[in-house]
Structures are given as structure tokens and as C-alpha cells.
Amino acid sequence: MTSKQRIRLALALTTAGALGVGLLSPAVAGADTVRPDCPRGLSCDWVPAAYHQTGEPDDKESYGNYDTADRPRGNSIKFIVLHDTEVDYDTTLKLFQNPAHQASAHYVVRSSDGHVAQMVKNKDVAWQAGNWYLNTHSIGIEQEGFAAEGAKWYTPEMYRSTARLVRHLAAKYDVPLDRQHILGHDGVPPTSAAGTKNMHWDPGPYWDWNRFMALLGRPSVQSGPRSSELVTVSADFTKNQQKFRDCEKNVDLPLQGSSAVPLHTEPSEDAPLFSDPGLHPDGAPGTNCAADWGSKISASQQAVVADRVPGWTAIWWYGEKAWLRTPAGTRVTSPASGHVVRPRPGRAEVPVYGVAYPEQGEYPADFVKPTVGTPLVYTIKAGQAFPGGGEAPAGYYYAPTIDASKPYDHTYFRGGQKYVTVQIGHRVGFVKASDVDVVPARS
Template identity: 50%
Template sequence: MRRSSPLRLAAAAIVVAGGLSLAQPASATQTAVPDSRQAAFTEAAKAYGVPESVLLGVSYLESRWDTNAGKPSSSAGYGPMHLTDAAELSGGNHHAEGTEDARGDEGRPLPAPQAAPAPAEVPASLRTLEKAAQLTGASREELRGDPAANIRGGAALLADYQKALGAPLSDDPGQWYGAVARYSGAEEAEAAKFFADEVYATIESGAGRVTDDGQKVELRAAPGVRKMDGWLDKLGLRRPVRGEAECPPTVSCEWVPAPYQALPDDDYGNHDKSNRPVNQQIEYIVIHDMEGYFAPSVRLVQDPARPASWHYSVRSVDGHIAQHVKTKDVAWQAGNWYVNAKSIGIEHEGFLAEGAYWYTEAMYRSSARLVRYLAQRYQVPLDRAHIIGHDNVPGTIASTVRGMHEDPGPFWDWARYFQLLGRPLHGTGGPRTESVMILPDYDKNQPYYYGCDRKNPDADCAPHGSASVWLRTEPREDAPLVKDIGKHPTGDSLYSVYDHSARATTGQRYAVADRQGGWTAIWYLGQKAWFHNPASQPTAVPSKGLVVTPKPGLASVPVYGRAYPEAEAYPAGVPYQAISPLQYTLAAGQRYTVGLTAVGEYYRAVTLDPSNHQVIRGKQKYYQIQFGHRVMFVKAEDVVVSAT
């Protein structure tokens, strides 16, 4: 039975997110227990003849030395060394399951259901824990749950890789380049090189932080390490073809095209040709997770009969990227045709909840470099109004709201991601500023969730860092969650990890509705929504900006899931796409933050021949607002804009 309230709530200390840069030592203001994690690295390095800097560097790129409470990553990796045990996990793929019309365009018929593909064999790169068990004699349970055993397992793997290459067990970190590259698990030489180069950049610059379980770990900077990258050639890895791939040179990337071809019954798959940004301005970059593994998901996007596609896929273990759709073209990825036509979609290997609580540092870094490159190329602002999750994309019309996706979910670390983007999230304005940005400390913010185990969907999730905060009807911990009439027309919001009906997430900006003690209320889905935000340990920071409220004399105004043109803008032969309001309204006296301004636009693309495609632009002006967990739109003629 699914629950609308937990049997218990996990209490968590919350502090302002800030994080440490790669080269910073751990802050003296953070409390740390004795350095047993540091000692574990020292002991394991000595036992297996691995330079300690190499062991620390590899672990940092995999996990930033965290244990993640013994829970697996998005690619089934455990512990500080990310030893992978994917044989223990199973999961579907939301592109295969057909839970959403990825096109999000009712101007075209809904796609026919597709059978799920046969499960693929799990690659060796996702089963390194087995090898570590053989090399160390430790049990699988020890390697998963005991950080010291996990670190010894990683050291044993590195030494084994070094011996297999015929390389010496040298004290010189540079001699270990080949073993580090192999540790990535990459099948491509470029991906292995990217991983190894990132490790060695960390060794050169140094790093220090307090881990998620309070361990102070430091890697002292070692500038001038001479990388013996000739060992890379001995790995026998394939050379991926970049071809037409649009990626920065600092990432591993290849071109794996999605098909564009005719199908029976005048249909075609699986994206639309366009000429962006000449015809349509790219406004968004949409962050997804695959709810599946990399290789099967890439196979799915290569099937023209599956009405879903995306521009890029990012692999977890090493950050390797595959591009499938040119950025000038429209991928069917977000479930909202207006957003699709103006966005680039990036899928990340992993699962929102089923055992997957964290994403690797390698994947975060590679993805952030790609997004930074795309944002600069297309002038997309690096903020949470433009860099959005799939879970922030609105339903197109009232009937589609319930079926919209929830990925990448509450375990995607938006603060860390924006730090890597070079745009760290921070506050602006004073303590009485009338709008705020959600910004909890990810590691210490551990809200209660259930539903992380598909085999036992009612079981509590283990406490873990999260980017989200719960929103309540009153300023107290035991108050009910606020309701979402679109997601739950007749019921309550749930504490399920899959239900964001009553959650606000890192980087999102909201207008303040009230304050009381250590609690702050924001306007959210037409109601006051309270979250705990004490001055000593805030979960939000002041954030100046524009807000909208209904024009004087209007009791309420409608909100929309897309910014389509007025009827008069459509030429003969192009069916009018109704400007259909969602089930929510913005009432007088309420305020919502503005993310961007748009003029009504519709991209008509229903044939294989792109010469028949057409962009219809009108005069209707809209504001994108942060109305709930998802962004939505209001007509400019209905509201007044002011600054906070």
C-alpha cells in the first residue's frame, strides 16, 4: 500500500551548500571524526604496492571518497572505489516502457505501444566487485559495506591491472597511467584517456574534503607528475569515431546516430529535422536519467520504430558520451512538444531510485563540460530556469500532467553540478528579500523517502543526501504535505521517491509567502507551502529577481504548460493548436518567480520531408514561472511584473 505519510521521519542537520573546490583543503569549520578513511588509503596502497596518490585520485573521481551509506551508484558501484556489482540489480528503461509520449504533441497520433527489448548481458566494467573479491579474499558483503575493505579491493584491482600490462609496481605515479585508464572500465581509448587525465589532474592539483560520513581525507598536490600514457596503447581499446559529434575536445565523445526514416502508415522515426537556432532559439538543456544502463539505452535510440530520442547519452563509470541527434534537430525526449522544439536532451546512465542513490564524479564532470559547451554555443543561461530536469518539464495540457516523468529525481546533486558548470549556486539580497533559492547542503539534507526498492516498493529508503526539501501545509514537521491536484486529483501527495508533488529542489527560485520562526512559506501550485529553513542552518538563501502576480481586478489567472501562439498567427493549412490551460490557477495576492520571457511559437513537423516543416510565431507574450516543482507559463497580459 502506498503511503501519504511516513511511519517515521529522518531528522537531518542542514547547512548552506557551498562545497570545496578541487584544490581546497577541508574547511576548519567542519567537524570530522578521526582520519580512519585516510589511514585506509595509506594501508591499502602499501599492501598492494600502489602509490597512495593514485589510489586517492581514482577514488576521488569515482566517489569523492564517499561511502553513500553502502548503497550503489547509478551504475551499481559500491563504496569509495566504486566497485561494481550490477548482477545484483535489475531495472527497466522508461523509453522502453512507453509511460510517456516523448514527443508531447497531440497534433500527431499517439505512438503504438512497443515491446520491451530483451535484457542485455551486463558488461565486465559493471562487475568489478567480483574480481576484487577474488583478489582480496573479502566477501561481496564486506566489499560493499566496509569502506576499508572496499579501498583494499580497489587497490588490488589497480595492482592487477598494472601487472597485466607488464608495467612495474613503481612508486612513480606516472607509471600507473595505463592501470588507471583500465580502471575506468571504458571500452573506448578516448574514454579511458579522459578518465585517466581527470585522475592525474586531481593528483596534480590536490583535493581535500570531509566525506558524507564525516571522514577528513586529503590528497596533497603533486604538480609536475609525468604521465606515462604510452601504456594506454597496450590496453587494446577501440577507437571511437567522433564523426559528426558536437562535443568539446575535453570529453570522450562519439557519433552514434538515431535513425531518421520512413515507417508504415506514413509515420517516421525517431526525431525531426530542423535548423536550430536559425528557426527556433534553443532555450533549455534538459537533464534526464535513463532508468536503465548505457548500452541498452543506446540501442533503443537506434530503433526508428520507438518514438523516443535524445541528443546525448552519458555513461556512468567513465563519463563517455554518445551523440545521437544533431543539436540543430528536434529530439523526442521531454514529453512536451514546445520544450522539445526548444531544447537539447541529455540522458545519464542510471536509475532514479532502484538501488541507485548517487551518480559518479566522472559522469558529473563529463556532463558538465558538455552542458557548458552547449550553453556557450547557443547562449543558454546557466541557471535552473534553463538547465532543467525532466521532472521540471510541465504537462502540455491538463490530461498529460499525471504522466510526466520524475527523473533525474531527488538524488541528482544540482549544487555539485552547477559548481562543475562554473556557476556555483548562491544567494543574492538580504535576509528579507521576498524570493528565495532552494539550496540545502546535499550530504546533510536527508529527507525521508520510500520506494527505492522495486521488489519491496513500500520499504523505507535508507537515509541519503538529497537535493529536495519537503513542503507542508503548516510550519511544523508533522503537518501534511501540500497537495498537487494535477498529480493527485483526489488524493494526497506521497513520500515516494518518485513523487515530487510536494518537493522543491536545489536551484529553484520561489516567491516568499510567509515566515514563521525557523520556517519559510513559498507560493507553490496556488497555495502556501512551508519548509524548515532556520537561520542557523538554512535550506534556502535570498535570491533577488522578478515575480508576477495577477493584474488588479483579476481574482485568478490561468497557467499553461506551453507557450503557443494565438489562433490568428496560424497560416492556412496549419491546424490551430489550442492554448489550453492546466488545472491550476494563480490567485490574486500570490506571486511566482519569473525564469524567462517567451513569445508564442509552434513548430509544425508531422512529415518526414523537412521542407514541409514550419515555425509559427505569434504576438502572444508569456512569462515562464516556477509554479510548482515544474515550470509553467502565464500570459503577460494577465499579470504584473515586479522585482523582489
């Protein structure tokens, strides 16, 4: 990882080497007495992450673990990203205090009692999402635990604390309480098509999204007419028993309750699982790997119905049809109200991006590194629709050095092109507003 990419590495992969290298005490990290930004009554303290140069004295681009900014006056905050740590709470704090670790989050939530440590000020940009655009427009919350063992770590105390924190932050920064803005790390898109395979899958299939969204006051219940084309996945966590595989460790995970509902290519359990073209560019079938999020949809996520046959519902998913089992008498999905995104008349297909950056011509003429978005492998085709429509802030935050020593350093370049957010599949994406119509879901 380079400091320019700000790609969050899996904590478990760096623990052994990181703990012995240059750990900073709060005093060395330049910490002063800071009141954490938490809701009243939540057990919360300030434990600053490292902001320290790691290279030679003249190498101002080698530093950790976040970037200073002036949010939301500069770049706005429009998303909240939930992670798991993949190491224990104390180790997480130490890693984020080590500038060699090159990662951070704004908050860390402890499993046992829901205690919260704020480690990066919300005005600043934590290196947490694996997508620089999302980093600059989001707040990251790490939760102590392991995705493959999630149900053991995701305690009632953690759910309550994280929900209180998210409600507080969403109200303060005007973040919509829906699944296009309250994301798991598994819902963050890549910045480019080539980066899809490197994206993360935490907090994983054992985070109870129905439970969490209910704590936010947005339960996964019927909110639209029975004939609505828009549905919310509302599969009961306990009853939705699924068996997945941790393919990173080559281990079969036990049958257990899950938020994830498998998606197939045809209305049959014998049909192959849906293949995310970004994860499987060779066209191979999808898998039951926990990390293969293209082959499953999560409870509390929404989708647009493409077809129905007895016992099955097809949804638009990454630009194609995907089928989920919806037996009669069960409530796997619930009709919903809301807005959907469709290609404008005459558009055969619309490109989807993982960022909402300015166009090249919108940067100053003397700026040497204009950064623009490139389409992902997904498109929205004529006749299809996807949930979403909320405006995504268009801009790029340039912050290559620790002390703003380069021209335009620590500058937010605002774009003129308007983008909207869509739930293109398990991950969100962004489309140009000029390419689509945002309309109420049909009944």
C-alpha cells in the same frame, strides 16, 4: 504513444521488446561522418539515432526517433533538459538506434567515465521531454543511471562531463544558467491538465543539484539581501537526509542524502504533505513517493516567501502556500536577487500553461490542424509571486511525417503573443506576458 505526440516512454518499459526489432547500424540510419558538437577536450563521439520509417511505404507518419529541423534559425533553443536512462549506457544507444522505440535524446553521458555520445544533431528535434513544445525548444541530455539509485550512478565524472556540456551548449544557444531553463525531466510541465499524471520524475531526488549548479558557475549561495522575498533552496545534499518511496515499484528507499526538501500544508512535521492539484485532483494529501514532486522542492530551485514562523518558511507553490522546515542555524534557503512574476493589478488570477503556442487565429487559414495551448490546473492569484520572467519563445513546430510530404510539413509557426517562464512549483510553466508584471524581487 503516437508519432504526433512524441511522448517519451520510460526506457525500462520498452527494453525487452525493443532490442530485437529492426536495430539500425549507423550506415543503415543514413549516418555520415559527423563531428559531435561538444566542448574541446571532452570525450565525445557521434552515434546517430534512428531516423527511419517503421510503417507501410505510404504511412509517412510512422517513423522514429526524432524530427529534422533548422534550429535555432527556425525554432530557438531556450532550455536544456537532464534525464536519466533507466537502463545502461549501451542499451540506451541501441534503443535510440531502433526506430520502433520512438524516443531519442541529443546526448547520452556514461556513468563510469563521463564519456558522451551525441545521437541527434542540435539543429533537429529529439523526442525526449514528453512535451512537444519543450522538445522543439530544448536540448535533451540522457545520463546513464536509475533515478531510485541515483547516487550510485551519478559519479563525479558524470557531473563534470554533463556540466561542461551544458556550459558549452548554454553559451552557444544563449540559454540562461538558472533552474527555469536548466531543467530536470521532473521540471518539464505537461502540455495539458490531463497529462500531469503522465509526466516523469527523473533524474530524481538523488541528483545533487547544488553540486551541479556550482559546476555551472551558479552555486546556491546568498545573492540578495537578507530581507529578500526571493530565496534559493540551498539544503546541503549530504546533510539533507530523506526517506522516500519508489511507489512505482512499491519499495521504500533507504534514508540518504537528497536534493529534495519536503513541503507541508502547515508549519508542522505532522501536517500533511503538500498536494499537487495536478497529481491529486481528488484533493488527497501529497505523498513521500519519489515521483510526487509536488510535495517537495529541490535544491537550487527558487521560490517566493509567503510567510514565516520560527523554524518554518512558507513559499508560494502551485498557487498555494507550502511550508518547508528551516530550523535556526541551518541554511536550507538562501536570500536571492532576481525577478519575480506577479498578476497585473486588477487580475484576480492568471492561468498557467504548459506550452507557449500561437493563438488559433495566427495559423494560416488553410492549415487544418492549428494547435493551441490550454490552461493547466494551476493559477497565479492576486498577492502571489513566482520566480521567473524570462521570455519563452512562442511558436509551434508542425512535423507530422518523415519526409515533409504534407502541406506546411516541417514548418515553424511563430506566435505573436508573448509568454514568460515561471517556476510555478517543481515544474516550470508559462504565462502570457500581458497578464503579469515582471519585477525585481522585493527586499
